[in-house]
Amino acid sequence: QLQLQESGPGLVKPSETLSLTCTVSGGSISSSSYYWGWIRQPPGKGLEWIGSIYYSGSTYYNPSLKSRVTISVDTSKNQFSLKLSSVTAADTAVYYCARHGWGSSSYGDYYYYMDVWGKGTTVTVSS
Amino acid sequence: QTVVTQEPSLTVSPGGTVTLTCASSTGAVTSGYYPNWFQQKPGQAPRALIYSTSNKHSWTPARFSGSLLGGKAALTLSGVQPEDEAEYYCLLYYGGAQLVFGGGTKLTVL
Numbered sequence: 420q421l422q423l424q425e426s427g428p429g430l431v432k433p434s435e436t437l438s439l440t441c442t443v444s445g446g447s448i449s450s451s452s453y454y455w456g457w458i459r460q461p462p463g464k465g466l467e468w469i470g471s472i473y474y475s476g477s478t479y480y481n482p483s484l485k486s487r488v489t490i491s492v493d494t495s496k497n498q499f500s501l502k503l504s505s506v507t508a509a510d511t512a513v514y515y516c517a518r519h520g521w522g523s524s525s526y527g528d529y530y531y532y533m534d535v536w537g538k539g540t541t542v543t544v545s546s
Numbered sequence: 547q548t549v550v551t552q553e554p555s556l557t558v559s560p561g562g563t564v565t566l567t568c569a570s571s572t573g574a575v576t577s578g579y580y581p582n583w584f585q586q587k588p589g590q591a592p593r594a595l596i597y598s599t600s601n602k603h604s605w606t607p608a609r610f611s612g613s614l615l616g617g618k619a620a621l622t623l624s625g626v627q628p629e630d631e632a633e634y635y636c637l638l639y640y641g642g643a644q645l646v647f648g649g650g651t652k653l654t655v656l
Contacts, residue, residue: 454643456645458647465635465647465648465649465650466584466592466635466637466647466650467647468637468645468646468647471643471645479642479643479644481644481645482644483547515591515592519645529598530580530597530598530601531580531582531597531598531639532582532594532597532598532601532603533582533584533594533597533637533645534594534597534603535594536591536592536593536594537591538591539591
């Protein structure tokens with residue numbers, strides 16, 4: 420059973436870089452079917468997709484965060500990571516990692532899904 | 547900036563039926579946006595319910611169904627249970643691996 424687990428500092432100072440890691444267990448991060456993404460949720464607010472990475476290293480970012488975000492993958496450790504630079508209080512949130520990907524049916528139709536999430540980790544930006 | 551809009555809140559009686567919708571600021575939602583739906587209860591991570599408009603995950607209760615309705619993606623709950631009280635989010639795919647979540651619908655079972 421695939422599981423994702425976020426880890427990293429719970430407190431980051433303003434203007435510094437937030438760094439989180441998602442460890443994948445019960446499956447390989449190198450599977451060609453999947454993307455690995457980061458999503459965040461500020462207190463009392465909705466979900467925001469931050470960005471995703473394919474096992475090959477191709478990355479896709481939310482345009483509103485693109486200038487500050489870097490997502491990388493370490494296939495040897497079955498992990499992928501998020502770095503968000505120049506953080507402010509607005510970056511305070513629960514950060515989730517998740518798996519998403521594509522498949523095809525017997526009829527040749529494509530389908531897209533986001534199915535497995537980590538439990539989330541709370542990051543507070545404060546001096 | 548693309549905006550995905552959901553009803554902020556809905557109320558349904560136990561045993562009733564309710565439909566939540568998901569609209570895109572770019573126009574009608576079609577199957578090509580591959581709508582996904584998630585349920586989130588307080589203090590928990592989101593749980594996937596529906597993918598690519600109407601497909602259920604193996605763990606999705608039969609009372610949940612997805613469709614396209616009037617240019618929007620829709621999630622219908624039939625025979626609502628008290629445990630269905632939660633926040634529901636839709637997710638749309640905009641191509642180029644760009645993803646946008648809706649603002650969420652708080653469903654109250656009363």
